[in-house]
Amino acid sequence: MRTLPLLSSLAAALLVVSVAGLAIGYAPLPPTGVIAGVFGNGDPLTVAVVREIRLPRLLLGIEVGAALGIAGAALQGLLRNPLAEPGLIGVSASAGLGAVIAFYFGFAALSPYALPAMAMAGALVATGIVLAVAARDGGSLTLILAGIALSSLAIALTSLAMNLAPNPYAVTEMLLWLMGSLKDRTPADALTAFPFILAGGGLLLATGRGLDALTLGEDAARSMGVDLNRLRLAVVGGSAAAVGASVAVAGSIGFVGLVVPHLLRPLVGHEPGRLLLPSALGGAVLVTLADLVSRLIPTAQEVMLGVLTSLVGAPFFLFLILRVRREAW
């Protein structure tokens, strides 16, 4: 499939899901009122609900989904491994650790950028470790085991940080950071994350040519003039910025970076460079859709966003592992 029709289809899907995301909420609002409300016209209360509550939530969903989708695609391209996903290899959990330290120890109150900065630092350390492990042994098993170890350590340290804070709600708070949510997020949340996700995403988009060359092997890529160290730095830095900023405002939302690139890969001829932008759009569609479903499920408490993405992603992950193993054998 050519890139432009694919991008157009994904953009159309995102538009449909976004309109649904604005139209459907806890309070029934007439569709015409919602449309007028987006532009600040009509009933002031409807305008308030649409612009202050639904729009920031939708925009943040698009940002977070795009960040996770493109980071997953870039990491898979760099590590040449379809199982590399920010959640599975410990990047999200490490970003969560940075965010929790900033949030519960008061650093977040000092500057609005302290929270994303600490989350990005956590993501940067984790991505660096994964890259170092993968450089020694690029096998799937090593990557996944290293990811499990890194995730477990980050979750344990997050729990310890909450206990030391001290935080009387440590258990429920852990769940919110581990499962992610977009509930009641503010325009400020969407604005805080945006520059980092944009910068990280831009950096990752620029790695397309290098990732394509890398599919032929490191030596071939080098002979084509690709600076591998620069490529690695760009993917690590871009992923850390995008994932760190999204975890800082929405918590850890798993499997988006795994499912989306995998579904789209056959449509771009298995070229990692061409997969980046579609994965960003696909991630935005998936997260926005999951957020919409989380609002529609009639439970007493809103279902966590990460629960829904995991319900889709975990069986998918299992299927992928079995297939990768079969191919390896």
Add this chain to the structure above:
Amino acid sequence: MRRLTLRLTAACVLAAAVPMGRADAAGPRAASATVCGDQYLLALADPGQIAALSPQAGDPWLSLLAGEAARHRQVRPSAETYLSLGVGVVLANAWSDHKTVELLERFGVRVVRIPLVERFEDIETVTATIAEALGHPERGAVLNDAVRRRLAALRAENAGAGRPALYLRPGGGSAAAGTFVDAVMTATGLTNQATADGRSGWTGYDLERFVLNPPEMLVTSFFESPDRSVRRAFGEHPAFLRRAAITPTVAVPGKTWVCSGWFLVEAAEALAGGLRRLPPSSSTNRGP
């Protein structure tokens, strides 16, 4: 003033129950594993009886009698600790620490599981049970009488005068009929908005419905707590803050109704006091 009332109630309970010249009345050594139990222990037991309080006993945001609690040891709940302290009675929540309390009972310790009750009548039963376990049933009766009198005075005053009000916690949590929050609101003469909305029990509001149907009055709690929590997103959202700022609000200290106990009368008095300070008629806040 409320502080004085609180001290007077506790003093009356102890003075009425302890015979002159017998400062160390008989009673088993006791410990509390929960902030709810702490308030009972501090109100009903002799100071010498108290072996340990919960780690939250001294938290001024959660524990009503935090000042008094500072004079006592506060330990992390564990069977081993209580047994080493020679405790005969432990006050625990009915819904937690099951293994700890089972182990304590195997060692012959009497465990009073404090249930989450929702009505003042049931609180009287809990108070009586705990007082009996601590060896001071008469103090339970005195405390119940004092609470009953204070509640009767509040009901007679009717500070709420039937005005509708919505109870909210920072996470958007609310309470309708069948909860102790509703019992407190009703005691002051308020109409619970959550109940009027057709809800019952412990419930929650979402931002959209709050914006579209803003309450005439808010009764808030735990907003003053310094704890940082991602669960407070509702209460920190500008869509809520802007509307709350123009809504008549009574903030009831969270420590007065951190759970249901004799001290709920303190929440009711704080609520009535806040209602007295409000302007006579609340303005509507139907603005965006």
